[in-house]
Amino acid sequence: NAGVMQNPRHLVRRRGQEARLRCSPMKGHSHVYWYRQLPEEGLKFMVYLQKENIIDESGMPKERFSAEFPKEGPSILRIQQVVRGDSAAYFCASSPPAGWSTEAFFGQGTRLTVV
Amino acid sequence: GESVGLHLPTLSVQEGDNSIINCAYSNSASDYFIWYKQESGKGPQFIIDIRSNMDKRQGQRVTVLLNKTVKHLSLQIAATQPGDSAVYFCAEKTDNFNKFYFGSGTKLNVKP
Numbered sequence: 001n002a003g004v005m006q007n008p009r010h011l012v013r014r015r016g017q018e019a020r021l022r023c024s025p026m027k028g029h030s031h032v033y034w035y036r037q038l039p040e041e042g043l044k045f046m047v048y049l050q051k052e053n054i055i056d057e058s059g060m061p062k063e064r065f066s067a068e069f070p071k072e073g074p075s076i077l078r079i080q081q082v083v084r085g086d087s088a089a090y091f092c093a094s095s096p097p098a099g100w101s102t103e104a105f106f107g108q109g110t111r112l113t114v115v
Numbered sequence: 116g117e118s119v120g121l122h123l124p125t126l127s128v129q130e131g132d133n134s135i136i137n138c139a140y141s142n143s144a145s146d147y148f149i150w151y152k153q154e155s156g157k158g159p160q161f162i163i164d165i166r167s168n169m170d171k172r173q174g175q176r177v178t179v180l181l182n183k184t185v186k187h188l189s190l191q192i193a194a195t196q197p198g199d200s201a202v203y204f205c206a207e208k209t210d211n212f213n214k215f216y217f218g219s220g221t222k223l224n225v226k227p
Binding site: 004035040041042043045048055057091092095103104105106107108109 | 159
């Protein structure tokens with residue numbers, strides 16, 4: 001059973017370009033979370049999604065950022081018109097349906113560098 | 116509660132000593148807690164979990180203690196090794212709502 005797969009592992013974008021980060025959850029997991037981490041800092045919640053639904057996007061900037069988790073395919077975190085301040089590691093985690101006391105499994109992250 | 120973008124506190128210990136990492140959580144309704152370990156350049160990895168109906172749980176070299184009265188969680192690592200050097204996060208959630216809240220993390224530095 002493959003773990004949470006994120007790609008790309010490293011992404012370099014010029015200011016003003018778009019960044020697309022992909023996350024394939026573990027098999028059987030219907031919940032996906034995205035977190036952002038700056039160097040030497042903790043994990044900052046961005047968004048929580050179930051298939052075809054955004055459950056909580058309270059941690060996501062209102063502009064330029066969007067996330068989706070379609071019925072088929074990976075979850076996508078999209079950052080439009082990137083700026084230097086978007087440079088960070090973005091982690092995706094997945095978990096089974098609500099009500100199961102089990103951990104969220106993390107991917108290895110995508111390190112976004114905006115130049 | 117949520118990580119708020121503060122720089123990580125650091126705990127330095129000597130190899131072979133025991134380490135204690137603390138975490139305060141915010142939601143009294145949280146009923147499931149996890150400790151994660153994050154090594155440099157990698158994603159967080161599960162270490163140990165505990166449900167709110169327990170106050171202590173032991174794993175291999177690790178023990179988690181839960182004090183619901185003061186909303187405090189701790190991770191004890193016995194005979195700390197250089198490979199334990201990492202950032203440690205606690206996470207909480209309620210079964211009724213599947214969102215995980217992460218603490219701000221502690222960086223453990225093990226000196227040989």
